[in-house]
Amino acid sequence: MHTIPKEFDPQFIAAHSAPERQMYRAETHAKEPMASVLKNNPEIYFVPPQRRRDWGAWEFKPGSYYDTTIGAKHPYWRDSDLPQPSRDIDRLRSDLVRWGYCKVADALSAEQVASMRQRVLEQAEGEKLAGIAQRTPSGQNINCCVNKGRCFELFVEQHPSIAQGGPLVEQLVTAALGPGWVCTSLIAALSLRGGVPQALHQDQGNALDSRSPMTVNILTPITDVDETTGGTLLIPGSHVVLSDAVRQSKEVGKLPPAINLDAKAGTMVITDGRLLHGTGINHTDEPRIVMLNGMQKAWLRQPENWMLSVRPEVLQRASAKLLHRMGYQATTATQTNEGHGFGAQGLPDEAAGALVDFRSAADRGDYLRVGELGPTSSEAELNAPYTLREVVGKARAGGVAAPVGIGNKGLAGDSST
Ligand SMILES: O=C(O)CCC(=O)C(=O)O
Numbered sequence: 001m002h003t004i005p006k007e008f009d010p011q012f013i014a015a016h017s018a019p020e021r022q023m024y025r026a027e028t029h030a031k032e033p034m035a036s037v038l039k040n041n042p043e044i045y046f047v048p049p050q051r052r053r054d055w056g057a058w059e060f061k062p063g064s065y066y067d068t069t070i071g072a073k074h075p076y077w078r079d080s081d082l083p084q085p086s087r088d089i090d091r092l093r094s095d096l097v098r099w100g101y102c103k104v105a106d107a108l109s110a111e112q113v114a115s116m117r118q119r120v121l122e123q124a125e126g127e128k129l130a131g132i133a134q135r136t137p138s139g140q141n142i143n144c145c146v147n148k149g150r151c152f153e154l155f156v157e158q159h160p161s162i163a164q165g166g167p168l169v170e171q172l173v174t175a176a177l178g179p180g181w182v183c184t185s186l187i188a189a190l191s192l193r194g195g196v197p198q199a200l201h202q203d204q205g206n207a208l209d210s211r212s213p214m215t216v217n218i219l220t221p222i223t224d225v226d227e228t229t230g231g232t233l234l235i236p237g238s239h240v241v242l243s244d245a246v247r248q249s250k251e252v253g254k255l256p257p258a259i260n261l262d263a264k265a266g267t268m269v270i271t272d273g274r275l276l277h278g279t280g281i282n283h284t285d286e287p288r289i290v291m292l293n294g295m296q297k298a299w300l301r302q303p304e305n306w307m308l309s310v311r312p313e314v315l316q317r318a319s320a321k322l323l324h325r326m327g328y329q330a331t332t333a334t335q336t337n338e339g340h341g342f343g344a345q346g347l348p349d350e351a352a353g354a355l356v357d358f359r360s361a362a363d364r365g366d367y368l369r370v371g372e373l374g375p376t377s378s379e380a381e382l383n384a385p386y387t388l389r390e391v392v393g394k395a396r397a398g399g400v401a402a403p404v405g406i407g408n409k410g411l412a413g414d415s416s417t
């Protein structure tokens with residue numbers, strides 16, 4: 001009788017896989033550079049998101065990373081040559097290399113800003129009315145913007161008809177990432193009064209010792225941003241400090257203080273994926289809007305496109321493990337679908353990040369995606385059976401809602417809370 005060799009027995013394998021015997025253990029399990037950032041900079045910490053009726057009730061701790069101002073007013077930074085709004089490509093390149101961000105002045109004209117702002121505000125309202133708004137710890141996000149207006153389709157292309165400075169921005173991104181880079185998402189991020197500041201983070205989640213960015217995020221304020229309106233919090237130059245520390249296997253020590261980004265609406269702020277940053281606090285009653293438009297190197301993708309290529313019958317019989325392995329479990333920063341997946345960890349069978357129901361709906365021919373919505377949308381449009389509703393409803397059934405969830409309950413300004 002054939003017996004399976006003992007070396008293949010999971011118990012045997014576990015007994016021979018103590019952490020110190022595993023290769024690359026330090027690298028694959030490292031929590032750096034963020035572990036030492038948090039350890040050595042106690043003013044940087046995670047502000048817990050507030051739910052529903054607790055919106056706005058959070059403890060502002062003076063001296064924390066979010067208790068700050070713009071560079072020009074900050075005692076630590078005001079004499080530094082921080083990035084200036086510019087159209088000088090040499091200045092922009094050197095700002096991006098030195099500080100981890102650069103500001104392309106007037107990349108959107110006043111008319112381009114106005115049309116984009118109107119579309120964002122209408123969509124934000126429409127998604128609230130439809131009960132499918134995504135509330136975030138800081139306010140509201142509009143996900144998958146490309147489905148929600150022609151201006152967004154063009155924006156992903158950096159088309160001069162919606163971003164006059166598109167060609168200049170494209171050249172800078174190509175220099176940063178190399179040719180063939182792809183867009184990862186386009187989200188409108190609304191910071192609203194009462195929201196908490198986002199935790200400082202790096203958008204880049206891989207190769208954190210890299211000498212150049214693997215990812216780039218173009219932040220485009222379409223309302224003016226500064227220390228009062230929720231300008232993005234960031235630590236100038238942190239992209240180099242953090243990647244150097246990882247490369248040298250050293251802790252990140254005491255960091256310089258964070259500032260609020262200040263930029264006029266229509267500035268395109270190109271940020272290195274290694275830069276420490278996060279949404280700022282909006283102290284005003286007007287929504288702060290920043291378009292988040294991520295880009296990454298051309299090769300950072302699954303070689304086989306399983307989202308599209310797998311036969312329906314294979315998907316139907318797929319185990320939770322097979323689905324997970326093919327990429328059908330989203331996490332906050334990977335493979336979210338119309339916003340579903342934010343807050344998920346990417347575990348097999350985790351409803352908060354499960355994607356297969358979207359694909360199955362498409363196979364049946366009834367995947368209804370959220371499109372353009374607004375205050376004048378009809379009842380039928382607002383109440384349409386968007387597949388997103390069904391998937392989110394299923395994920396919520398019997399479970400605890402993720403703090404970053406879809407559904408308008410708990411949004412600032414929502415009287416039903
Ligand atoms: O809203 C902002 O200012 C920045 C948001 C951000 O960094 C993110 O969501 O990754």
Ligand SMILES: [Fe+2]
Nearest residue numbers: 202203277278
């Ligand atoms: Fe970010």
